[in-house]
Structure formats: structure tokens, C-alpha cells
Amino acid sequence: MFWSQLVASLKSDLVQILAHFSLRPSSLNRSNVLSSQMRQSKDLMSHRAHIRKRHNTPLESATKSSSTTITMASSPSSTLLSSRSPIKPTSLSSLKWKLPISLTLPRHQRRRGSPAFIVLSMDAKPTVLVAEKLGQAGLDLLKDFANVDCSYNLSPEELCTKISLCDALIVRSGTKVSREVFESSGGRLKVVGRAGVGIDNVDLGAATEHGCLVVNAPTANTVAAAEHGIALLTAMARNVAQADASIKAGKWLRNKYVGVSLVGKTLAVMGFGKVGTEVARRAKGLGMHVIAHDPYAPADRAHAIGVDLVSFDEAISTADFLSLHMPLTPATSKILNDENFAKMKKGVRIVNVARGGVIDEDALVRALDAGIVAQAALDVFTVEPPPKDSKLVQHENVTVTPHLGASTTEAQEGVAIEIAEAVVGALKGELAATAVNAPMVPAEVLTELKPYVTLAEKLGRLAVQLVAGGSGVKSVKVTYTSARAPDDLDTRLLRAMVTKGLIEPISSVFVNLVNADFTAKQRGVRISEERVILDGSPENPLESIQVQIANVESKFASAISESGEVTVEGKVKDGIPHLTKVGAFEVDVSLEGNIILCRQVDQPGMIGTVGSILGEENVNVSFMSVGRIAPRKQAVMAIGVDEKPSKAALKRIGEIPAVEEFVFLDL
Ligand SMILES: NC(=O)C1=CN([C@@H]2O[C@H](COP(=O)(O)OP(=O)(O)OC[C@H]3O[C@@H](n4cnc5c(N)ncnc54)[C@H](O)[C@@H]3O)[C@@H](O)[C@H]2O)C=CC1
Numbered sequence: 001m002f003w004s005q006l007v008a009s010l011k012s013d014l015v016q017i018l019a020h021f022s023l024r025p026s027s028l029n030r031s032n033v034l035s036s037q038m039r040q041s042k043d044l045m046s047h048r049a050h051i052r053k054r055h056n057t058p059l060e061s062a063t064k065s066s067s068t069t070i071t072m073a074s075s076p077s078s079t080l081l082s083s084r085s086p087i088k089p090t091s092l093s094s095l096k097w098k099l100p101i102s103l104t105l106p107r108h109q110r111r112r113g114s115p116a117f118i119v120l121s122m123d124a125k126p127t128v129l130v131a132e133k134l135g136q137a138g139l140d141l142l143k144d145f146a147n148v149d150c151s152y153n154l155s156p157e158e159l160c161t162k163i164s165l166c167d168a169l170i171v172r173s174g175t176k177v178s179r180e181v182f183e184s185s186g187g188r189l190k191v192v193g194r195a196g197v198g199i200d201n202v203d204l205g206a207a208t209e210h211g212c213l214v215v216n217a218p219t220a221n222t223v224a225a226a227e228h229g230i231a232l233l234t235a236m237a238r239n240v241a242q243a244d245a246s247i248k249a250g251k252w253l254r255n256k257y258v259g260v261s262l263v264g265k266t267l268a269v270m271g272f273g274k275v276g277t278e279v280a281r282r283a284k285g286l287g288m289h290v291i292a293h294d295p296y297a298p299a300d301r302a303h304a305i306g307v308d309l310v311s312f313d314e315a316i317s318t319a320d321f322l323s324l325h326m327p328l329t330p331a332t333s334k335i336l337n338d339e340n341f342a343k344m345k346k347g348v349r350i351v352n353v354a355r356g357g358v359i360d361e362d363a364l365v366r367a368l369d370a371g372i373v374a375q376a377a378l379d380v381f382t383v384e385p386p387p388k389d390s391k392l393v394q395h396e397n398v399t400v401t402p403h404l405g406a407s408t409t410e411a412q413e414g415v416a417i418e419i420a421e422a423v424v425g426a427l428k429g430e431l432a433a434t435a436v437n438a439p440m441v442p443a444e445v446l447t448e449l450k451p452y453v454t455l456a457e458k459l460g461r462l463a464v465q466l467v468a469g470g471s472g473v474k475s476v477k478v479t480y481t482s483a484r485a486p487d488d489l490d491t492r493l494l495r496a497m498v499t500k501g502l503i504e505p506i507s508s509v510f511v512n513l514v515n516a517d518f519t520a521k522q523r524g525v526r527i528s529e530e531r532v533i534l535d536g537s538p539e540n541p542l543e544s545i546q547v548q549i550a551n552v553e554s555k556f557a558s559a560i561s562e563s564g565e566v567t568v569e570g571k572v573k574d575g576i577p578h579l580t581k582v583g584a585f586e587v588d589v590s591l592e593g594n595i596i597l598c599r600q601v602d603q604p605g606m607i608g609t610v611g612s613i614l615g616e617e618n619v620n621v622s623f624m625s626v627g628r629i630a631p632r633k634q635a636v637m638a639i640g641v642d643e644k645p646s647k648a649a650l651k652r653i654g655e656i657p658a659v660e661e662f663v664f665l666d667l
């Protein structure tokens with residue numbers, strides 16, 4: 001669609017663009033489709049590699065002139081235009097497009113003679129499928145950025161059909177986002193937003209395997225859920241629902257509906273997280289004695305509001321009231337079962353605004369019939385909606401609401417905004433603060449780590465390219481040298497990027513922060529991490545990153561360190577990642593463009609000899625650095641080149657008598 005629009009409607013714009021950059025096309029062809037992930041990547045060299053890898057089709061040259069080869073690849077919302085000869089970085093603001101096109105020149109193109117790429121992005125928005133009702137404020141936010149398709153009550157089959165046309169999906173608790181959904185998306189689905197807390201309806205394993213980020217809205221409905229818990233607690237204790245129904249049925253049963261008091265009773269809050277804490281606070285206000293059970297909650301947080309954290313058995317055996325606020329996980333599934341009901345005080349009352357699945361519902365019916373449980377008030381059920389003839393729902397001592405915990409006007413507006421912001425951010429490629437299946441990296445940490453993230457990926461790419469074919473990468477060690485305390489340095493993002501660098505050049509998998517660990521594990525690559533703590537100022541997060549691949553042969557023997565691993569090390573200097581060590585050799589070359597590593601006998605004239613071969617081939621050298629063991633002994637020369645030298649040029653370098661080995665590395 002974009003392609004035909006571009007070529008048909010935008011010919012004059014395109015001509016303007018090309019003329020602006022001194023490119024002279026005669027015709028243009030569609031060459032391939034970019035995925036939206038690729039669109040987000042700034043590294044257009046890897047864009048091209050991805051197109052080739054993922055679609056298994058070489059990019060076609062659209063047109064050739066004596067000086068220029070222009071290639072185009074398009075996606076629904078962007079087109080990549082590349083040229084083998086330099087594009088002059090002139091002011092783009094002077095150009096006026098007829099259609100809403102934005103144009104980006106990658107940063108590295110500002111350097112003289114870089115390979116030329118332009119990304120044309122048309123105002124084609126990503127598509128967000130909103131599968132359950134979402135507050136208007138959230139929809140408005142989404143519409144500013146994306147095409148929003150609100151389709152409620154889709155069957156699983158309809159969802160699977162629609163999903164292949166969507167970049168993001170937003171659900172509440174009523175939609176199962178199963179493995180089939182991810183499989184049906186054909187790789188297009190990048191984000192699932194859960195407009196609420198519980199993510200038990202999303203197959204997180206499948207999301208991770210498909211590199212799809214899952215975000216939730218963890219804070220906006222906390223108070224609503226807590227208030228609903230308290231509403232159920234008080235309504236249950238005073239038989240409000242039953243009494244209401246009886247009056248409406250024409251009865252006046254003042255003796256039947258005598259309730260119980262809350263003041264002075266013990267309430268056990270099971271799950272002392274956000275909702276549990278708010279319930280505890282409110283219950284204290286009602287004069288209840290509140291205890292809590294939560295294996296992961298800090299005792300001081302509980303003490304601060306006058307709550308004692310106790311064991312599971314103590315909680316269930318001493319409570320007059322139990323209020324459930326833990327997530328549904330394999331560990332909490334049916335945690336209230338026959339065995340545990342038997343440990344409870346006779347006449348206990350239970351509130352559940354967590355998830356139906358944390359209670360064995362058949363066991364609860366038995367406990368109600370036996371009088372162990374006097375009453376239950378339930379907002380959530382194992383199957384929602386529960387069957388009409390459910391014994392539990394129909395039980396006269398049970399009060400029910402149809403999963404209303406988060407359903408206040410205020411909470412729904414808040415949740416809608418929270419999830420819309422998270423989804424838009426994720427679609428823009430920002431790291432999400434509420435990611436459920438990827439490391440959460442706060443924005444300020446991310447800004448600080450940015451150049452190290454690039455360094456980590458490039459070191460991974462370099463290291464794997466130094467491995468001789470057939471060696472099989474299985475064991476990788478990443479060493480971070482830093483003056484920061486380990487708690488101050490979150491390396492998950494860096495590890496993910498090393499993994500990306502290691503795996504992408506040798507596979508067709510697209511690796512991102514979400515699926516990096518999974519992908520490494522699946523491919524049998526063990527990545528271990530080590531910290532070396534330096535004395536000194538922790539102003540910079542890291543001094544250096546080293547990547548070592550063990551038990552492999554190298555195609556560049558000098559890359560093997562004394563301890564036998566392929567080793568590369570790098571630093572960030574003035575915000576730019578540098579390669580600083582290869583094997584035992586110190587070098588210093590900025591990690592941009594490509595690198596030739598050359599081992600030679602240290603002697604005068606080497607730099608000039610190699611430099612002139614590259615010059616004759618019109619290959620621009622960006623950086624050169626020589627690391628040597630001792631004068632006139634072996635040395636490793638690292639040469640940064642903007643273009644890939646031809647085979648003939650590389651052969652000529654190899655034939656220089658003093659050169660013992662060399663390798664070309666694509667960054
Ligand atoms: N009915 C409704 O509409 C709503 C229901 N919820 C449910 O409430 C749950 C809690 O929500 P939040 O408090 O916001 O989540 P949260 O993550 O802040 O709190 C959950 C707490 O449960 C604890 N926990 C985990 N395993 C446990 C176990 N085995 N035993 C006891 N505690 C355990 C965790 O340590 C955590 O402190 C959600 O997972 C969701 O399922 C949340 C909002 C609305």
C-alpha cells in the first residue's frame with residue numbers, strides 16, 4: 001500500500017528527495033517489506049541485514065547510475081532508501097513534502113563518506129486492537145499515535161484472525177491471550193497491554209518466545225480493588241445483598257439477617273502487595289486486628305501500618321476473616337483447598353477480589369456446607385462468567401459480584417491512561433516501566449546506559465564473527481568492570497544486547513530485550529556474568545565490558561586470550577563505543593562502520609601500506625590503531641572502515657609479507 005502510494009502519489013516528492021541528495025534514479029522497485037521492529041532500529045546496516053535474513057530475499061537494486069545504486073525497501077509505514085555512495089547531509093528542513101513524510105538521516109551519516117541511508121517514514125500509524133472496553137482518555141491518547149480498532153467480544157478465532165494486522169493489543173481480564181494469538185500474529189504483534197494488574201490471562205511464555213512485550217497498568221486500580229474488598233467485607237458481615245434481595249421479593253426478615261461485627265475481629269490479608277496493603281489500612285480504620293501473610297513482603301512495610309506478617313498456617317488458623325490479594329500463579333492456584341479449609345477457625349468468612357483460581361471452588365462449597373466457612377464474598381471465579389447453575393454462586397451464604405474490583409469510573413480512566421501510555425511508549429521503542437516479561441529499566445538508567453548498550457551489542461557481534469565456523473558457541477562470559485556497587489548497576493539490558501549481538505549474525509532470529517534470555521537458552525548458549533569492582537569514582541556506570549567465548553576456535557588466532565577464549569573488550573569514550581582489546585592485544589578503534597583486524601610483524605610503513613590499498617579501493621578509513629607486544633614484535637592493527645573493501649582489496653592486504661593473519665568484521 002505504502003509502496004504504491006509512494007511511487008504513484010509521491011513521484012515528485014521522491015524526485016525532490018533524490019535530487020536533494022544528488023541521487024539519480026531512473027526507476028524504482030519495491031524490494032521488500034520491513035517489519036515494524038526494523039523500522040525502530042536506528043542501525044540501518046542491520047536493517048538491511050534483517051531484510052535479507054528475515055525475508056530470505058536479497059535487496060534488489062532499484063536503479064543504477066554510474067555513481068549511485070539506490071535500493072528501496074518498504075513497510076506499511078516506512079521506506080528505507082539506501083545508496084552505496086555517500087549522501088550529502090544537507091538541511092532537510094528546506095524540503096517540503098506533499099504527503100506527510102518524515103525523513104531521517106542516521107547519525108553516523110554525518111561523518112564524511114558513510115554509507116548512505118535515508119529512512120522515509122510516512123504518517124502510516126501502527127494499529128492497536130482494543131479488545132475490551134477502555135476509558136475514553138486512554139483511547140484518545142492511543143488515537144494520537146495509532147489507528148485504533150475497538151472490537152469487543154471477539155471469539156478466540158476472530159482474535160487470531162485480526163491479530164495479524166495489529167502491532168499492539170489491549171485487553172482486560174476477559175480476553176485470553178493464548179499461544180495461538182502470538183502464533184497467529186506472524187511476528188507483527190509487538191506489545192500486549194493488560195489494562196489492569198493480573199496478567200494470568202496472557203500466556204507470558206509464548207509472548208516472550210515471540211519477542212512480544214507485555215505491559216500492564218499496575219497502579220491505577222489499586223484503590224478501587226481495595227474499596228471493593230472492603231465493600232464485600234462489610235456487605236457480607238451484614239448480609240446486605242441477601243437482605244436486599246429478600247425485601248425485593250416482598251419479605252421483611254429482620255431476625256434472619258442478623259450480622260456479625262467487624263470491630264476487634266482478626267482479618268488475615270493474604271498477599272500484602274498494593275491492594276492488600278490498602279485493604280489492611282482500611283480494615284484498621286474499622287477497628288479490626290489485621291495480620292498478613294506474604295512470603296515476599298518486607299516486614300517493616302507491614303509494621304509501619306501496624307500489621308504483623310505471619311506464616312500461611314498462622315494466618316488461616318487465627319483469622320475470623322480472610323481477604324485474598326495474591327496473584328494467580330502455579331504456587332497460589334487452589335491454595336485454599338480441603339486441607340487448608342480444615343485448618344481454619346469454624347465460622348471463618350472469606351473475601352476474594354484476587355482471582356477465582358486461588359480457591360478450590362468445590363472445596364469451598366464443601367466447607368460452606370460443613371459450616372467451616374460461614375460466608376464468602378466473591379468478585380472473581382475460576383471460570384468467568386461462572387456457570388448459571390454454579391453451586392457456589394447459588395449458595396445462600398455467598399455474595400457475588402461480576403469481577404467489579406477495578407470497575408470504578410476513576411479507576412477505569414486511570415487504567416486506560418496508564419496502559420495507553422505504556423503501549424504507545426513500547427511501540428515507539430522505549431523501554432517500558434511496567435514491562436511484565438522484560439527487565440524494567442527506568443528511563444534515567446536507560447539514558448545513562450545507552451552507549452554501553454551499543455557497546456555490548458557490538459562486542460557480541462565482533463566476538464561471534466571471530467569464531468571459526470563449526471566451533472559452536474556454547475559458553476559466553478561477560479565481564480563488567482565498574483566502580484559502582486553491584487546493586488547500582490543493572491546489567492540485564494547489557495546482557496540482552498550482548499546476546500543480540502552474538503545470536504543475530506548467525507541466525508534468522510530477531511533478538512530483543514524481551515526474548516534475549518529465552519533465545520540464548522533455546523540455542524544452548526550459556527551466558528554468565530562477572531563483575532570486577534574498581535576503586536575510584538563511580539561517575540560512569542562502567543569502565544569496560546569484556547565478552548569471552550570459551551571452547552571455540554578462532555578465525556583470527558590473535559583473538560584468543562592467554563586463557564584460551566575468543567576475547568574482545570571495549571569502553572565508551574566521549575559517548576562513543578570503542579574496541580580496546582582483542583585477545584591479548586590492546587587496540588583503540590571506534591565501533592562504527594566495519595573493522596579489519598590484522599596481525600603483523602611490527603615494522604615501519606605498515607599503516608601506510610594498508611592505508612594506500614584501501615585508498616586505491618575508495619574505502620574510507622575512519623580509525624586506525626596498533627597494539628603490540630613489544631617494538632618490532634607482533635602487533636595487531638585495528639582499522640575502522642566505512643565501506644566493506646572488495647575481496648581483491650582484502651586479498652591484497654593478506655598478501656603484504658608482514659601480515660600474518662587478518663579478518664574483516666561487519667559491525
Ligand atoms: N477483582 C479485581 O478487579 C482486581 C483484582 N486484582 C487482583 O489482585 C491481585 C493483587 O493485585 P496487586 O496488589 O495490585 O498486586 P501486587 O503485585 O502489588 O501484590 C501481590 C502480592 O501478592 C504476594 N504474593 C505472591 N505470592 C504469594 C503467596 N503465595 N502468598 C501470599 N502472597 C503472595 C506478592 O508478594 C505481592 O506482594 C492481582 O494479581 C489481581 O489478580 C487486582 C486488581 C483488581
Ligand SMILES: O=C(O)C(=O)COP(=O)(O)O
Nearest residue numbers: 172173174196197198406
Ligand atoms: O486488574 C486486575 O487484575 C483486574 O482483575 C481487573 O480486571 P478488569 O480489567 O476489570 O477485567
